[in-house]
Amino acid sequence: MTQAYTITYTFADGAVIQAPAQPGRTVLQAAWAARIALDAPCAGNGTCGKCKVRLRSGETVGERGRLLSQAEREEGWMLACASRPASDLVVSVPAAAFKYKSGLRITDLRAGREKEAFDGFRRTLVSLGYQPDSGISLRELAVSPPAAETPTADRERLLEALAAAGLSPARLSLPALRGLPLVLREAAGRLWAVVRTELTGAVTVLALSTGRPVVCGLAVDIGTTSVSALLADLETGEPLAAGSAANAQIRYGADVINRIIESTRPDGLSGLRSALINECLTPLIGDICAACGVEPAQIYRVAAAGNTAMTHLLAGVWAGYIRLEPYVPAFFQLGELRGAETGLPVAADAEVATAPCIGSYVGGDITAGVFAALLGRPRGCSLFIDLGTNGEIVLGGSDFLLACACSAGPAFEGGEIGCGMRAANGAIEAVSLDPVSLTPALTVIGPAGTRPAGICGSGLIDLVAALFAAGAINAKGRFAREDGRIRRDAAGLGSYVLAWGPETEDGRDLEISEADLDNFIRAKGAVFAAVRCLLAVADCAVTDLQAVYIAGGIGGGINIAGAVSVGMLPDLPLAIFSYLGNTSLLGAYAMLISDRAERDVRELSGGMTYLELSAHPGYMDEFVAACFLPHTDGSFFGGL
C-alpha cells in the first residue's frame, strides 16, 4: 500500500505550507486539499498548463513534463496536475500560478472617471422612465413609549405607528423584530425603518435603526471567469462602489461544461455553490461594503445576472441536464429568493432577483445585457456580442431578438492561452508593435510600474492583429519567420516573446505560441460563424446592421479595427461599433434600482428566440471557413 507523503509548498513571498498527499493524489489535488488556490482552468485535466510548479527536491511519478519546454523540464518545472509524489517533496509555486484567478479589485464609484462613465448610463435610464423605484424605502417613525396601564408589546406599538404612516398591513422581518426592543428604547421611540412595499401594498419592515441608515442594494454579474458587483444607494440609485474578483469555481474548470460535470459528482453542487458564495461573493461584498463604510446586512435587495449554469450553481439547483440533450435547464426564471436562503451575507430578508435565462447556453447575463445595450438606442437591426468565457450573440431590435451561444471558449478571458489571464492587475490590455523589429509597446493594467504578468482578451486581439498586419503570422496562424522575438522549440512550435524574463513579474518570458494562436483563431472563428448564422436565419444582410455592441470583461476596451482585421467582427464602418464593457452588470444594476426595469428584462427575455447552433445545419461549415486570418472568403474583409 502506498503511503502518504508530505509536500512542502514554498511561495515567492517566503510563505511555506506543508500538506500531506494521500496515496494516488496529485501535487495539485494535495494543494487544493490544503486550501492552496493553485490555478487549473482545465480542472486538472493536464491541458491548460497553468499549474506549473518547480520541483526543488523529491521524486514524482506521472507525465509531469507534459506541455513544458525542454528548458522548463530541465529547470525542474512540472505540471502539478500530472505529478504524483513518490517521496516527500519540496516544490516552489510561482506567482503566475495564482494569476488567472487573483486580482480582487475595488473601485470607489462616488467620484472619478468611473463615476462619470456610469453616470451616462444612469441618465439614459432615468430619461427612459427607469427612476430609482425598487419598492424599498426609508421611513422615520414615532412609536409610543411602553406604558404600565396598557402594556402593549413593542411590535404591536410599532405596527400602530406604521399604520398611522399609511404602511399597513405590515410584517416585521425576524432580524428587525430581534433588534426592536433595544432600538426602541435607545431611540426613545423615534426610529428609522427600512421597508419594502410589495405590489399588493403589503409592507415588510426589513430593518430598524436609531440613526438614518444608508439603504443599499447590490448588482452582481456572475461570470464563469470573473464576478463583478456594484453597491448602490437604493433611494437615489447612486452607485457607491464596485469590485470584481475571480470566480473561485475556476479550480473546478475554466468553462461551464467542466463545472456542470463537477456539479453532478457527490458533493459537487454544494462545493461549487460554496466556492461561489463563500470564497468569492462573500469576501467581495465585504470589501465593497468596507470601502463605503456600510455593513453587508444593509444590502436589502440584490439583482444578479449570470449565464444559465452560473445561475443554477448560485441557487444550488441541479444543473446536470444543461449539457445533456435536449439541453433543458431546470429553470428559465429562478423566482425570487431571500438573502438567507442564498447564503449571501446580505439582509436575511433581502430580495434576490436573478435575470431570466432563455436557454441552456443563453442566460441572464445576456437578457440583462441586451436590455442595457439596447436602452434608448435606435431600434433597427443591431448586433450584440458578449465576449465572455463563451461568446453569446443576439441579433435584432424592437421587432425581434434572435440569440445564440457559440462555444468560443475562454480565450477572450485569458483561458487556453499560455500566458493568458483575466483583465486584472498585471494584465497586458493593449499592445502595439514596430512592424519591422516587432518590438512591442505594452499597456499593463495596474499602478504605474506594474510589470506584465500575462495578457488579457483585448491585448490578445491587439497582438494577433499587429503580428498579422506585420506579416509575422500567416492566414493559418503559423509564424512566417524566425528571428528576434520569434523562436521555435525543439518540437518546432513557434512562439513570439512579448516580454523577456527580466521585464516580467515572475522573471519568466511571456510568449504567445502557435498553440495559443490556434485557440484564438478558433475563438474568433466561432464568433464570426455565429454572426453569419444569425444573419442567415433572420434573413438579414450584414449591411442591414445599424449598430454592433460589444460587451464583456476583456480589458480596457477592444481594438475594433484589429478585431475586424483578423476576421472576428464583420467588416463595417467603425462608427457603428461600440464597446459597452460589462453589460450584464449594467442590466443587473437597472433591475436592482427599478422594479420596472426588472419587469422589462423579464418581458424582453420572453420575446427572445433561442437558436441552438449545434443543431443548426450551416454552422459547422461557417466555423471551419472562419478559422483563418481573416477568413477563407477574403471578400468578407475588404477583399484581402
Add this chain to the structure above:
Amino acid sequence: MTQAYTITYTFADGAVIQAPAQPGRTVLQAAWAARIALDAPCAGNGTCGKCKVRLRSGETVGERGRLLSQAEREEGWMLACASRPASDLVVSVPAAAFKYKSGLRITDLRAGREKEAFDGFRRTLVSLGYQPDSGISLRELAVSPPAAETPTADRERLLEALAAAGLSPARLSLPALRGLPLVLREAAGRLWAVVRTELTGAVTVLALSTGRPVVCGLAVDIGTTSVSALLADLETGEPLAAGSAANAQIRYGADVINRIIESTRPDGLSGLRSALINECLTPLIGDICAACGVEPAQIYRVAAAGNTAMTHLLAGVWAGYIRLEPYVPAFFQLGELRGAETGLPVAADAEVATAPCIGSYVGGDITAGVFAALLGRPRGCSLFIDLGTNGEIVLGGSDFLLACACSAGPAFEGGEIGCGMRAANGAIEAVSLDPVSLTPALTVIGPAGTRPAGICGSGLIDLVAALFAAGAINAKGRFAREDGRIRRDAAGLGSYVLAWGPETEDGRDLEISEADLDNFIRAKGAVFAAVRCLLAVADCAVTDLQAVYIAGGIGGGINIAGAVSVGMLPDLPLAIFSYLGNTSLLGAYAMLISDRAERDVRELSGGMTYLELSAHPGYMDEFVAACFLPHTDGSFFGGL
C-alpha cells in the same frame, strides 16, 4: 495565578469523562463546559440542591456542604455549584443528577389508549367546524417531457401543469426547485406536489416527490420545564406520534426569570435558543419522526405555543424587558416565520405559527390552552388553571376573559422540591398513605417494576393532602409528630421518608422536608390567592363558577379532592372540575390543522384582559392568608 485542574467525572453506568476546570470555575461549570448535562434548576445559585455529586478524591474550596445533611457531608456529597477544585478531583455523579431534565418519551398515537383520549378532542374540533384545513394539500400532476423543438425549462413546464390544475400564480420553494430536475425525470413527468395555498389564492410548491408522500405538521408546546410535540397528518388531522423531553435550557435555571437574566448576558440569547432548538427540539422531532417513518423535512407546518419568555427565546428575540417594569414584551404576536429561520429541522419553507401572548407572563400556552379548554363547553363563567412552572389562571367565558399569572414557582413540575422531578419515568405520580402507620402506596411512571426516582406535581399534591388529613402535618406545614417515617435532622428540620434507599433507583432515601412543604404551600397559596383576585376583579362569587379546568404536565392527573383539602383549589362540587392535561399542546394542534382555529385563537387572545397581580392591591394579603393548610379563613373550606 491559580492553575487549571482536571476533574474526572464518573457515572453509574461506568462512563468516565475528564474535563479541565479553569481557575475559579466550579465543579458544575466545568461539567457544563464539558457538555455534561448536570441538572441545576436554580442555575447554580446554590439554592436547589439538585447538583449533588460525591467527591471520591481531591480537595475543594467553597461551601460545598450547603443544603446537605450531616450524613451526606460525611459520605463526601457536595454541591457541584458551590465547590471549586483545589486539586485534581475525582467525583461520581449519581443518576439523580440527571433526573430533573431527562426522560424523553415518545408515544405512538396511531393506536392505543392515548389515541382514544386524543380522538375525543378531534371529534369535538370537527363538530365545531374545525375540519382539517391548513391550506396545505397534496396534488398529483402530469408535466410534459422536455422537448428539443421547444426546450422549455423544467420549472416553467411545471408551472404550466400547476396552472392547468388551477394552481396559479405559483412559486416553487428553493428545496422543491433544487430537486425538480431529478424528480421530473425519475417520475417520467408524473409527480406529487405538496402545495400551500395562501388566502390570496397564490400557491407555493413546498416539495415534489415521485411517490405519494405523507404531509406532516407538528404541534409543539414549549414549556419552561418540558417540551412536548405532536406529529399529525395535515390532510386528515390524524395524530401520528407525540413525545416530550426536558427543556434543555434548564441548566440556565428552572424558572423564566433566571432564563431571561441569562439571555441578556453576552451570547446568552443565542445559547438559550440553541439549547432549545438544537439540544431539545431537534432530537425530539427526529425521534418522533423516526417513530412513524417520516423525515423531519416532511413537516410543512408548525404551530407552537409557549409562554411569553419561551416564545421570545424560540425566535431569538430580546427578552430582557419582560422582567423589567412596566413588563412590556417585544411582541404579543410573533408573525409568521419560515422553518429555515427558526433553525428547526423541518421543511425550509414550512410556516411556523406561534400562539399569541397577551402579556409578559401570560403567553401563547395560555391563549392556545384556553381555546382548547373552552371548546364546545358551556360558556358561563369558567376557571382555567394551568399548573406549569408558573401558574396562569384565566376566568371567564364567551362574555369576557380575565387572565393573570401567579408566581407559583416550579413546585408543580418538581422544581424547588428536594426529590422533585417532572412527570417522566421514575416519577411518583400518585400517593396514598395508611393514616395510622403513614406507610405509603406509590404509583410510579414507567414500566412495571420501575423504582421511584423522585416525585412529580400530582404525587406531591396527593402526599401533602394525605399527610395533612392524617394529622401528620399542621396548618403551617410543620410535622406534628416524629416517629417511623418522620424524622428530624440535627438542625431540627423535619422530613417524611417516602421511600427508603433500598427501594429507590439510586439507593438514597426519597424524603419530603419541611423546606419542601414551605415551597409547596407558597405555590398552592399563590394559585388560590390569584383565583380570589380574579373573582374579585370580575365581581364574581366562587359559586358562580360553572366549570374549573385544570391543565398542566403535573402527572397522570390531579387529585381534585386532595387539592381542595389543602386549599389549592376552591371548595366546589367535584363534578365541575376537569383535568385536561396539556391544553397548550391541544391548542397548538388545533392551530396546526385548522387555519380557522388559528384565527380564532388570535381573536380570543385579542379579547383577553391581562391582570398584573404584582400591581393588584389585594394580592399580597390574599397570598399571605392562603399560605396555610388549607387557609387562614377556614370558612372557605367547609369550615375546617
